[in-house]
Amino acid sequence: SKLCMMVVSDTDADSLMGALVERGFPATKVGSTGGFLRRGNVTIFSGVTDARVDELVGVVTEICHARKEFVPVQTLPFLGDGSFNAEPVEVRVGGAIVFVLGIDSFHRI
Amino acid sequence: SKLCMMVVSDTDADSLMGALVERGFPATKVGSTGGFLRRGNVTIFSGVTDARVDELVGVVTEICHARKEFVPVQTLPFLGDGSFNAEPVEVRVGGAIVFVLGIDSFHRI
Amino acid sequence: SKLCMMVVSDTDADSLMGALVERGFPATKVGSTGGFLRRGNVTIFSGVTDARVDELVGVVTEICHARKEFVPVQTLPFLGDGSFNAEPVEVRVGGAIVFVLGIDSFHRI
Ligand SMILES: Nc1ncnc2c1ncn2[C@@H]1O[C@@H]2COP(=O)(O)O[C@H]3[C@@H](O)[C@H](n4cnc5c(N)ncnc54)O[C@@H]3COP(=O)(O)O[C@H]2[C@H]1O
Ligand SMILES: Nc1ncnc2c1ncn2[C@@H]1O[C@@H]2COP(=O)(O)O[C@H]3[C@@H](O)[C@H](n4cnc5c(N)ncnc54)O[C@@H]3COP(=O)(O)O[C@H]2[C@H]1O
Numbered sequence: 001s002k003l004c005m006m007v008v009s010d011t012d013a014d015s016l017m018g019a020l021v022e023r024g025f026p027a028t029k030v031g032s033t034g035g036f037l038r039r040g041n042v043t044i045f046s047g048v049t050d051a052r053v054d055e056l057v058g059v060v061t062e063i064c065h066a067r068k069e070f071v072p073v074q075t076l077p078f079l080g081d082g083s084f085n086a087e088p089v090e091v092r093v094g095g096a097i098v099f100v101l102g103i104d105s106f107h108r109i
Numbered sequence: 110s111k112l113c114m115m116v117v118s119d120t121d122a123d124s125l126m127g128a129l130v131e132r133g134f135p136a137t138k139v140g141s142t143g144g145f146l147r148r149g150n151v152t153i154f155s156g157v158t159d160a161r162v163d164e165l166v167g168v169v170t171e172i173c174h175a176r177k178e179f180v181p182v183q184t185l186p187f188l189g190d191g192s193f194n195a196e197p198v199e200v201r202v203g204g205a206i207v208f209v210l211g212i213d214s215f216h217r218i
Numbered sequence: 219s220k221l222c223m224m225v226v227s228d229t230d231a232d233s234l235m236g237a238l239v240e241r242g243f244p245a246t247k248v249g250s251t252g253g254f255l256r257r258g259n260v261t262i263f264s265g266v267t268d269a270r271v272d273e274l275v276g277v278v279t280e281i282c283h284a285r286k287e288f289v290p291v292q293t294l295p296f297l298g299d300g301s302f303n304a305e306p307v308e309v310r311v312g313g314a315i316v317f318v319l320g321i322d323s324f325h326r327i
């Protein structure tokens with residue numbers, strides 16, 4: 001088995017949870033915050049058999065579509081210095097990050 | 110060492126945290142939500158030596174007891190279609206899921 | 219790549235997130251609670267290349283400084299018995315715990 005940890009946008013989280021459960025992927029959702037944009041997002045954990053990891057990544061790819069957005073640099077806490085007249089910064093939103101971790105053992109109690 | 114990630118019911122979480130700490134298992138608790146029932150539950154992380162993993166699973170087994178519950182199918186967002194007259198669905202509640210993950214290194218700062 | 223999971227104090231979390239992002243470490247923050255003191259703390263996940271793990275631990279060491287604090291034993295739910303007249307307990311606060319986990323695969327969607 002593998003533990004998949006997915007970080008997805010707030011807006012995609014519910015439809016992704018729905019799509020996972022519909023296809024028999026158990027999942028657990030945790031509210032989280034991104035470091036760069038400081039916006040709320042969602043972290044989902046799903047323990048799956050090795051054989052189904054690619055299918056799970058496929059479901060995430062179906063639901064989460066990254067696109068570009070321009071954000072005023074003043075809203076980014078870490079680029080602050082001298083940014084008063086700076087141009088807006090182009091960032092990626094709506095994408096997903098998936099970490100696949102090996103599991104030593106799994107217990108259902 | 111191993112990192113144990115436990116998903117347990119809301120009602121069991123506090124007594125499990127108490128039992129873990131009493132036996133010298135450090136633990137960190139995070140609020141979470143289940144994918145199928147969409148109910149709040151709790152995810153607990155505990156980093157332990159390899160030698161104590163079985164004892165930790167034993168503590169979870171002492172505290173968390175799964176039982177069956179009938180839920181009206183209308184409350185399950187993913188079984189919706191045509192479920193208007195459907196029978197209640199039997200689901201497992203009160204159980205626990207434990208993932209044991211290998212740790213490359215551990216730092217206490 | 220490695221997935222680093224850091225448990226840090228509430229007071230250090232924002233400056234640590236800032237320091238990580240400034241140095242190009244992506245990060246995701248989750249609110250959490252410690253098992254022993256039952257106080258709010260913060261769990262931060264950051265997926266990094268193997269080569270940058272030591273640098274990340276270095277950033278955590280720069281920001282998080284453990285110190286000793288005396289807490290009245292009555293505030294500790296697990297030491298309750300007969301503690302009515304007991305001396306305050308010395309505990310460590312402000313430190314950080316870092317777990318470094320191996321990653322099987324990583325997907326940016
Ligand atoms: N130092 C920097 N300079 C310029 N642009 C930067 C940057 N750091 C992040 N970005 C951009 O901003 C988007 C949002 O990042 P945020 O940290 O708020 O939110 C992130 C974070 O919560 C999480 N994440 C991404 N990579 C991660 C990693 N390696 N470890 C842990 N969490 C990660 O996934 C969310 C979405 O990430 P995604 O890559 O799709 O999209 C990122 C990325 O394209
Ligand atoms: N597609 C489906 N069809 C029919 N019944 C289904 C189902 N998916 C889940 N169930 C049943 O519903 C219970 C609650 O699931 P839920 O997803 O809300 O809440 C879950 C979820 O948050 C977490 N969980 C379980 N397995 C997981 C896994 N492999 N990965 C991540 N989280 C998991 O633990 C909680 C309790 O799981 P538990 O197995 O004891 O109990 C589950 C299971 O018996």
Ligand SMILES: Nc1ncnc2c1ncn2[C@@H]1O[C@@H]2COP(=O)(O)O[C@H]3[C@@H](O)[C@H](n4cnc5c(N)ncnc54)O[C@@H]3COP(=O)(O)O[C@H]2[C@H]1O
Pocket residue numbers: 130131133134135136137138154155156157225226251252253254255256257259284309310311312313314315
């Ligand atoms: N049974 C016990 N008897 C006496 N003293 C005890 C104790 N359990 C914990 N302590 C002390 O209390 C501090 C706060 O623990 P707490 O569990 O609230 O908050 C912890 C917990 O949330 C997390 N943590 C530490 N070790 C962990 C582990 N192995 N697995 C998961 N979380 C851990 O990091 C926070 C800070 O830990 P840190 O070690 O710096 O500091 C700990 C530790 O020095």
